[in-house]
Amino acid sequence: MATQQEQAYSSLENAAMPLPQSLKDAPKTEKEPAVILCIGMAGSGKSTFMQRLTASIHSAKKTPYVVNLDPAVGKLPFGCNIDIQDVVNYKQVMKQYGLGPNGGIITSLNLFTTKFDQVLDLIGKRSKELDYVVFDTPGQIEIFTWSASGQIITDTLATLHPTVLAYIIDTPRSSSPATFISNMMYALSILYKTKLPMILVFNKCDVVDASFAREWMTDFESFQEAVRGDEESGYMGSLVGSMGLVLEEFYNALKVVSVSAVTGAGMDDFFTAVDEAVSEYKTDYRPAMEKKIFDKKEALKKSREENLSKLMKDMEVGGGAGSKKDTSTDDFYDDDGADDDDEFNVSLEDRSTNSAGEEASFKRFLEKAAK
Numbered sequence: 117m118a119t120q121q122e123q124a125y126s127s128l129e130n131a132a133m134p135l136p137q138s139l140k141d142a143p144k145t146e147k148e149p150a151v152i153l154c155i156g157m158a159g160s161g162k163s164t165f166m167q168r169l170t171a172s173i174h175s176a177k178k179t180p181y182v183v184n185l186d187p188a189v190g191k192l193p194f195g196c197n198i199d200i201q202d203v204v205n206y207k208q209v210m211k212q213y214g215l216g217p218n219g220g221i222i223t224s225l226n227l228f229t230t231k232f233d234q235v236l237d238l239i240g241k242r243s244k245e246l247d248y249v250v251f252d253t254p255g256q257i258e259i260f261t262w263s264a265s266g267q268i269i270t271d272t273l274a275t276l277h278p279t280v281l282a283y284i285i286d287t288p289r290s291s292s293p294a295t296f297i298s299n300m301m302y303a304l305s306i307l308y309k310t311k312l313p314m315i316l317v318f319n320k321c322d323v324v325d326a327s328f329a330r331e332w333m334t335d336f337e338s339f340q341e342a343v344r345g346d347e348e349s350g351y352m353g354s355l356v357g358s359m360g361l362v363l364e365e366f367y368n369a370l371k372v373v374s375v376s377a378v379t380g381a382g383m384d385d386f387f388t389a390v391d392e393a394v395s396e397y398k399t400d401y402r403p404a405m406e407k408k409i410f411d412k413k414e415a416l417k418k419s420r421e422e423n424l425s426k427l428m429k430d431m432e433v434g435g436g437a438g439s440k441k442d443t444s445t446d447d448f449y450d451d452d453g454a455d456d457d458d459e460f461n462v463s464l465e466d467r468s469t470n471s472a473g474e475e476a477s478f479k480r481f482l483e484k485a486a487k
């Protein structure tokens with residue numbers, strides 16, 4: 117039976133639309149693992165949630181593939197297939213580039229992202245047997261709002277697999293309207309930057325129930341009332357109040373679940389939300405992405421043809437030696453898709469089959485980077 121991906125391809129082909137080469141080359145798997153990217157502020161409970169998530173996947177007799185993108189997490193509380201810490205030592209990055217902890221983490225991720233294609237290859241090799249690919253990320257969520265590495269990671273993953281963002285929120289720390297709104301603004305920026313389906317995961321519900329947040333998201337008056345009664349908001353009150361109004365439409369685009377990573381409460385709801393988000397990806401995101409890639413390729417082709425005909429004209433005018441030569445675009449453009457830049461040719465290894473020595477691996481990485 118044809119997979120969703122194959123059906124999507126054939127519907128494009130049936131529409132007599134040439135298929136973009138990059139999509140033709142994408143692995144067509146029987147089973148498509150869903151990618152879950154866990155994003156959230158420092159201390160929101162991402163790593164604890166990852167631990168709960170992988171445990172729940174295993175107990176449902178499904179197969180996860182786990183990737184850690186947080187270079188500063190130290191000892192991981194969950195089993196992991198690919199760990200950025202095996203490749204980049206963020207303390208040495210800080211030293212080498214004269215950076216503080218935040219800069220060190222972001223730069224480490226940027227360095228790692230230069231070889232993200234290897235991560236995709238490792239996932240691709242096992243994708244037939246996988247149900248979920250889950251990513252832990254650093255608490256520096258600006259990575260996903262303005263950094264290039266965040267965009268490369270989300271874009272490349274979403275090109276190949278149904279990808280869902282799980283935005284983890286520290287519920288007890290979001291119980292004031294001002295902190296709640298600032299958290300929502302971050303989530304909004306990430307949503308609009310990536311355009312991927314997003315699940316708001318109100319974590320730590322064993323400490324504070326998230327019903328207040330659901331109410332604020334569905335009943336504007338109740339949020340306004342909370343703002344009026346909140347001394348912390350102070351002079352910010354009117355700004356926070358108007359933000360609440362602006363965000364109403366954004367709330368409609370989200371799935372909301374409350375969980376406790378510690379007790380495991382709410383995980384069933386989370387997986388239901390993931391299923392819904394995957395369907396949303398397939399009906400909304402993937403067709404839009406395929407059209408975007410197609411349009412980009414067409415624009416590139418057009419500009420190449422224009423440049424070529426300009427060049428041919430110039431050669432004719434100048435009577436250049438090659439003016440009569442049959443020249444195709446292939447002679448001017450290296451279009452074999454191969455990566456000619458071998459500067460950072462670092463080989464990532466799947467920890468489940470081989471765990472590289474961190475020091476040696478990082479030394480290798482820096483040596484290649486310095487070339």
Ligand SMILES: Nc1nc2c(ncn2[C@@H]2O[C@H](COP(=O)(O)OP(=O)(O)OP(=O)(O)O)[C@@H](O)[C@H]2O)c(=O)[nH]1
Pocket residue numbers: 156157158159160161162163164165186189254255256319320321322323375376377378379
């Ligand atoms: N009560 C309770 N505590 C939690 C829950 N989830 C996480 N925590 C606690 O919150 C703290 C932060 O959790 P982490 O999982 O390290 O959070 P993180 O988002 O990965 O933090 P960074 O690595 O700094 O970005 C720890 O003390 C956890 O034990 C939860 O569901 N309930």
